[in-house]
Amino acid sequence: MKILHTADIHLGVVNGKLPIEKQTVFRNNRNISIEILFNEAIKENYDVVLICGDLFHLKNVPSKTIRIFFNSVENFNRPVLYIKGNHDEKFDFDIDLPSNFIILDEERPFYKLDNKVFWGPKSKEALKGNYNKENKNILLLHGELHNQSDNDYININDYIEDYFFDYIALGHVHSFEKMQLGNSWAVYPGSLFSNGFDESGIKGYVQVTLDKDLSIEYIPFVSAGYKICECDITGFNSYNDLLTRARNVVDEKCSLNDMVRLVLKGYYTEDNNKYLDNLKRDFSDYFYFEIVDNSKLFIDFDKLKNERLSFKAEFLKLVEENEDDETIRNKIWQLGIEALRGDDISI
Ligand SMILES: [Mn+2]
Structure with a gap:
């Protein structure tokens, strides 16, 4: 039996930073991806789809999204087993x-398909009279297994x-995790x-093959998403140079449908202007683009220390006399000079 295990689809989620027209495009892309997912499930001949919560x-999920989701389920034409997650509690299946x-x-604590039995989270009573180890048993849960202080904590020992169970299909944690x-x-598909x-x-889902043996494979699911690109700007000598460096990292990692965050790091000198507004505009071909500037001003401490009648020079000398550790000294120097310049400092 071939099982597609997914969770935490979060239909209806949007990015509040997007302008309204782009939110519509974002939603439509997600709707198309749902159709693609179920088409893959049909094409790859899955017998059952498990959705382990936070669907x-x-x-307030748009009715179009709900319609497209349930049409896709109907087209799949084989069982789609679903358990509620903490987000779904607010959703009303009316x-x-x-x-x-x-x-x-x-009302329906378990579902039997051939010799495979799928147990939901409310199956503790039903297990007593209906569990048979001759079957293949699969448990579906949504919650946190590790952190007891989490509101959504599940004590897995209550079940195991x-x-x-031949396989424990989990949901709630947003990154892939496979554990014994x-x-x-037990697997969180993310x-x-x-x-x-x-x-x-x-991002992706899990392909579980369960017959005599069990095999678990993570299948990446390609769709537009959030991408973070880091760019070291140390030594850049013109705006064009900066733009070329940024384009190289962004274009290599991202597609135009992605939501991109460019993180600048490294050092710039006082002579260099980054023209961040221009830089942002030069990436307007991307669906969403933002810049986080973590680059730091390069300060020539030796030169600064020798300035006469300078508050900065006095500060540098004072730190030098009191701090022997070079790494810490450089950090204090950097922060102090940035603060004296009136820059935003981050500790
Ligand atoms: Mn959840």
Whole structure:
């Protein structure tokens, strides 16, 4: 049996920084990606799709998105098993659901497909009378397994102490994680899309093949997302030079549909102007582009120290007399001179 395991799709999420017309484009791209996902599931001949919670980001998901999602489910024409996540609690399924969309909850704690039994989070009672280790047993949960103080903490021992599961399909954590719990393999597939610069890595879902043996494979899912590009600007000598360096890193890593953050690092001198407004404009071919400037002013401490009647020179000497560690001294010098110049300093 071939199982597609995904979670944390967060339908309806948008980036509030985008202008309204781009939010529409963003939503449409996500809708297309949902169709692509289910088309892959059909093409690759999956028997079942598991969605382990946080399908909808909030209550007000546009009806078009909901329609496209459930149409895709219907076209797949095989079971799509779903459990609620903390985000879905606000969502109300007051719509006609396709018959192959199956919610595992109190009313329906498990679902049997051939000799595979899929157990939902509310299955503790049902397990007592219905568990059979001759079957292949798969447990679906949404929550945090490691951190007990988390609001969404799940004590996995409640499930695995008395029963063996061939596979534990998890949701909630937004990055891929595969771990062994007792004798079982448990997997967080991570979120299907990147939903912010804090989750800008590769996104995907998990292909589980479970017959006599178990195989688990992470399948990257290509869609527009958030990308962070770092560019060292040390030694740049003109705006054109800066632009070329930035274009090289951004164009190599990103596609025009991506949401891009360019992070500048390294040192610039007082003679160099970065013209950040121009730089931002020169990347307007990207769907969304922002700059985070972490570059620092290069300060020639030796030259500055020899200035006469200079407050900066006195400051440098004072630090030199009191701090022997060169790394710490340079850090204090840098921050002090930046502060004296009136720059924003970051410690
Ligand atoms: Mn969650």
